[in-house]
Amino acid sequence: MSGKGIGEGPGSPVEEALAAPPDEAARAPVPPRPMGRDAAPAGTTSTDDVADIPAIEGAAPEAPPASAPKRGRDYVLMLRVAATALAEGGAFALVMTSEGGLRFALGLLLHVLAAFLGRAAARRRRPDLAQVESDLVLLAGIAIPLFGPLAAWSLPRPPASDAPENAHQVFTSYAAHVKPVVPDHERTLFTGVYEKDMARELDVESYHEVLVHGTTDQKRSALRRLAELGEAKHFRLIRQCLLDPEHEVRLYAYSELERASRRYEEEIAQRARELKEQAEGGEPLLAIARAYFDYAATGIHDEQMAAWYYRSAEQYAGVARRLLGDDPEPVWIQARSFGRLGDYDRARALLFELTEAQQGMAESCLARAELAYARRDFLAARAEAARLRETGAEPPPWLAALEGKRR
């Protein structure tokens, strides 16, 4: 153990922010990735494709404009605030001393002028104010005497992110964004990229590092550990080792894949026997479709073979669907198989069919959201999240993160 504190190791958002060049520092914290087994739709993300996920608005603080003030006194701002205060004071004096309509009208006019000056000052203070926000400042300035100069003076200054001391502020902003979608007990500095987290927190080399640069023994051990973890992304990494320059490592990778596939092969053989014994009825067909789908989704196979298993799963599920009538599972398997084969339109159509029949509605919403996510159609994914809530189910964190975002 290195004794490094949380967030202090290499790769932490704080350090990244500190290390990044000035114009990139504000973007340093990456958008939060879904965490946990069911966090992201399988097949849509991997440990390597964080950079491919488009930035979700609000997920990371926007970089301030180049003209953003850094530190020190802003005399123009002070002048504007002073002018606003003077105008407000003048307006107050005129109104209080008015006896007739003219002085009162002049007082009001000066107050309105002060409100405009207040808005200008507020814009000086916060150049990144949206139009609607500056209009609100103006209206509030008209409605509430002295609001303009007070608002202009007390608005929080934007982070001057190119100053290293502001890295913490950037991180706080990032953490504040994360809080609403990640339960407190999961709210850590872990990025969700397990290899990076492990390297940082446990001071051990990541599997990826080991598989690229390790000794044969280390690689063998890493391959065994990855196989024990046993998710599709782990097997995909193991598959990559079939191209290792060293034949011995290729053999170890092969062994792990072979060991893992044996269980599925036996399952398929068992289902095939059952199908033979009960030639009629949809259940054995559904069972074999399920076995094919599970096998295809393991990540054990290369792309072409996985596609073949998905196609088989879809075909068996199609026949089972005709025999089983109302059972939603065959439709479900078909839709997911189409999704994995990249035929999103057919997958979507099937899932809508499932929704219309009010069968497994929450699941179908979730599946459609997965498809939308896979196509980077975040608007559609957000709509599915809303539908999911209507069914009474909570969207998973990766989907919840999309809710309330503008693009």
Place this chain on the structure above:
Amino acid sequence: MKTADICLVLEGTYPFVSGGVSSWVHILTSQLPDLTFTILHISPKRGFYTKGPVYKMPTNILGVREVYLHDYVLSSRGRPHDLREKVEHFRALVRDMVDGRAGSFARFLNALQHEEDEGLSSWDLLQTPESWDVLVENYRREAEQESFLNFFWTWRYAYLPLFNLLSAKIPPARVYHTISTGYAGMLAAGAKAKFKRPMLLTEHGIYTKERRIEINRSEWIQDWDSGELVAERKAPFFRRYWIRQFQMMSRITYEYADEILTLYTGNTFEQMKDGADPTRLRVIPNGIDLKRFGEAAAKHDARGENDRFTVCFVGRVCPIKDVMTFVSAMRLVADEIPNVRVRVLGPMDEDPEYAEMCQRHAKALGLEKNLAFEGKVNVLEELPKVDLMVLTSISEAQPLVILEAGAVGIPTVATDVGSCAELLYGRTPEDRAVGEGGIVTPMASPGETAKAVLQLYRDPGLRHRMRDAMRERVRRFYDQRDMVTAYDELYKRYVRLEKPLAVEGV
């Protein structure tokens, strides 16, 4: 047994098992009728090869003697008067094995002698208080963190077969030629030390590497698991122990071998890594009988186009050949060529469970109409009917089947293992200029294998170019006569040596 010119020291192969090494031995013995051979075969135990020899041995093989690794009776023949002194040699051997030296082997052999002699017996080395001290001393030295019980049994199973072998009766011969290191290599080294005759080593696959992989993949060795998801920097102790044991056997074999031969250049690097003297290394590639395969080639050319595109796998149906991947790849091929004919030609009795799994897999993939497991056949008769050869092995040395297919005029799609790439793309610049004779694909990748098969199916021109290149390559570089001549010269040179060789320590 009569003194033969050559004693071939073999482990688990000719004449009891068919395969690449066995074919090679059969060719060599048959093609050198002027020389006489005896075979010293190491079997796991008595009666293991129930079918007896699977080859019809030529008449110049004077006899086969079997020695057994795991058939032993531990009994005392009385305590030798100089036991303490002789056990010292054993202690030195063990220390050398731990430290990676081979110097004390000859002295130990001298002390061991033969069971009928006054030397040490397995009992003396495993059941006496003196030998117990050696065991405990070694446990304290290198394995104190491990279970003593595990260490005790590992120790016993590491040394008992070795003592058993080294005290076996060795037939007299002018030259000892072992076809692997490991137990066979130790036996040949022992023979050299005893008879002071030359010893040759030909490695097809690298024995140490094969054992290392086997040990690392094995599930019978129990490891202590820390439970942490950390990539360990080295293998667990008992795996390392066994690997070291085999490495040391190889080192001793390399030390004793007068010439170290192999089939292709890639192997020589592995041998040097394991301690072989580079000045003794030499490559003699495999070769095939061009005349016999020339006739098959004529048949192949005369038959014209097949009604059904025929893809063939030739080899034993066993895990190392990865027939499962072959079957999967053929499923993808059959999706594109519905009437493709796929033939698996090779014995299925080596691993019946695996063979059954492959058949089940083919059935599950719906290949009943396309694929047939035909068992052992005469390749000379069957190869002319084939359009394309596929080899999906996960480990190979120099597969004869590629050369045989090449001689007939069949291009091959093979995995990137052993010398497959060398055979298909060429070894030297002159060889490479001949052209490509097939396509090399990554192992365990049915998609890539299928892609290559389909590429060759769709492009008959490419297929024909590869056919011509492969025929030319085999004719120029892999003629069996070259291989046989090289061994003939080698054997005769060493057989003629009259003066006994000096062996250090004996």
